[in-house]
Amino acid sequence: MSLFSFLNKRSSAPTARERLQVLLAHERATVGHADLVGLLREEILAVIAKHVQLDGDKVSVTMERGEHVSTLEVDIEIPVTASMRAA
Amino acid sequence: MAKVIVVTSGKGGVGKTTSTAALGAALAQRGEKTVVVDFDVGLRNLDLVMGAERRVVYDLINVVQGDAKLNQALIRDKRLETLHLLPASQTRDKDNLTAEGVEMVIDELRKSFDWIICDSPAGIERGATLAMRHADTAVVVTNPEVSSVRDSDRIIGLLDAKTKKAENGERMEKHLLLTRYDPNRAERGDMLKVDDVLEILSIPLLGIIPESMDVLRASNLGAPVTLNDAACAPALAYRDAARRLAGEQVPMTIPGERRGFMNKLFGRRAA
Numbered sequence: 117m118s119l120f121s122f123l124n125k126r127s128s129a130p131t132a133r134e135r136l137q138v139l140l141a142h143e144r145a146t147v148g149h150a151d152l153v154g155l156l157r158e159e160i161l162a163v164i165a166k167h168v169q170l171d172g173d174k175v176s177v178t179m180e181r182g183e184h185v186s187t188l189e190v191d192i193e194i195p196v197t198a199s200m201r202a203a
Numbered sequence: 204m205a206k207v208i209v210v211t212s213g214k215g216g217v218g219k220t221t222s223t224a225a226l227g228a229a230l231a232q233r234g235e236k237t238v239v240v241d242f243d244v245g246l247r248n249l250d251l252v253m254g255a256e257r258r259v260v261y262d263l264i265n266v267v268q269g270d271a272k273l274n275q276a277l278i279r280d281k282r283l284e285t286l287h288l289l290p291a292s293q294t295r296d297k298d299n300l301t302a303e304g305v306e307m308v309i310d311e312l313r314k315s316f317d318w319i320i321c322d323s324p325a326g327i328e329r330g331a332t333l334a335m336r337h338a339d340t341a342v343v344v345t346n347p348e349v350s351s352v353r354d355s356d357r358i359i360g361l362l363d364a365k366t367k368k369a370e371n372g373e374r375m376e377k378h379l380l381l382t383r384y385d386p387n388r389a390e391r392g393d394m395l396k397v398d399d400v401l402e403i404l405s406i407p408l409l410g411i412i413p414e415s416m417d418v419l420r421a422s423n424l425g426a427p428v429t430l431n432d433a434a435c436a437p438a439l440a441y442r443d444a445a446r447r448l449a450g451e452q453v454p455m456t457i458p459g460e461r462r463g464f465m466n467k468l469f470g471r472r473a474a
Contacts, residue, residue, distance in 0.1 A: 127391065127392020127393060128392070128393055129389065129392045129393060129394055129395050129396065129399065130392065132348075132349050132395055132399075133395060133399045133403070135349065136349055136352055136353065136403050137403060139353065140353065140356050140403060143353075143356065143357070144356070144360070
């Protein structure tokens with residue numbers, strides 16, 4: 117088994133290269149300017165907080181920086197009582 | 204005309220001080236008057252690598268603050284009379300280094316030296332930005348490893364923004380010095396290759412220094428690796444890099460590379 121395991125082991129340098137390329141593409145774009153995705157996150161949360169009292173534990177924000185697109189996922193739990201108050 | 208070089212990297216431990224000493228000695232061996240300047244105030248080590256740690260009387264801070272004349276602080280190398288060292292202070296901190304003071308020292312060094320090589324501290328703070336501020340050319344020392352490449356990219360950004368040249372709208376010349384390279388590990392796919400790093404950082408290559416015991420041996424003995432054993436692989440690589448800095452065309456080789464049977468058969472394209 118161990119004799120042949122080296123055949124399955126993928127070399128790590130290509131992974132290092134890909135990770136660096138994606139990371140640096142983002143870092144070069146954000147140095148000196150505000151991070152757009154970060155800015156969006158702040159403003160979206162501020163708008164929602166105007167209408168609904170946000171519970172920090174019920175808000176989940178995830179960010180994924182991809183090679184060509186980044187995704188920002190904002191998942192907020194809004195309690196029924198809050199929507200009744202708004203209506 | 205004097206040329207000011209900054210040896211920088213962002214990340215610590217990649218070989219800035221070793222490279223400063225080795226390139227400085229190689230340039231001095233060409234008969235050109237060279238001074239290596241330690242900017243790592245509080246954590247000086249260039250004196251130790253150069254083997255001059257017991258001869259330090261005055262330092263860069265003393266000169267900046269007017270407590271000593273530049274000539275009093277300069278230490279002439281015992282092996283090479285064209286090689287000089289301006290040590291950093293070990294007891295003061297970086298706040299004692301002022302932009303005006305550094306400018307004055309560099310301007311004065313320009314009058315009497317052909318090469319002024321500034322050994323930058325790690326990081327991107329005041330010490331590092333002052334070391335690069337007056338440079339004509341930057342040598343970016345990088346290991347074939349992800350954190351070093353990332354930090355080098357950051358430093359390249361600073362070289363294009365925070366230097367005198369950049370502020371005057373001129374182009375800062377930048378060269379990549381790839382250190383601790385192991386051609387066999389790169390060939391097996393366990394280490395970033397020269398071409399990978401070059402493609403990511405996109406600055407021209409000054410040299411490839413192989414990972415070698417000779418580097419540690421030279422620093423143990425307090426001698427630049429180019430002086431300690433002129434025939435060892437890293438010494439040859441540093442000497443070639445110094446020749447390229449001086450404007451010579453030298454073919455790029457990877458010292459110590461063992462060529463595989465297939466590579467020998469089909470040849471290998473130049474890096």
